[in-house]
């Protein structure tokens with residue numbers, strides 16, 4: 001996954017193909033912006049706060065950005081890797097919750113749990 005992230009050279013050729021970027025016009029809702037967010041999450045630089053999670057969640061998974069990318073960035077692999085990463089964090093949060101232990105991680109895991117697994121939080 002790190003390789004796929006590094007392959008992005010920020011050229012922006014993918015932006016015009018992305019339906020969420022075309023609709024919302026925000027960098028964070030573009031393939032390039034999402035790759036930046038993914039990198040930050042995976043490197044532990046970005047908390048899973050709504051401003052980070054929501055643009056990732058809004059990705060339609062249409063993969064129009066993959067064919068548009070001249071650098072061959074495998075956005076599809078990035079999406080799978082990110083979801084595995086988030087799933088692992090959610091499982092940790094759920095296990096701790098079951099044990100009645102406080103979360104030793106940022107409270108935004110709770111936000112994520114609500115966003116990705118309704119009914120699991122609380």
Ligand code: SF4
Pocket residue numbers: 007008009010011012013014015031032035068069070071072073
């Ligand atoms: S087209 Fe490819 S290399 Fe360029 S910004 Fe988009 S994902 Fe990155």
Ligand code: SF4
Pocket residue numbers: 017018019020021030031034058059060061062063064065066075
């Ligand atoms: S998969 Fe579709 S919605 Fe998601 S970043 Fe790529 S073009 Fe945009």
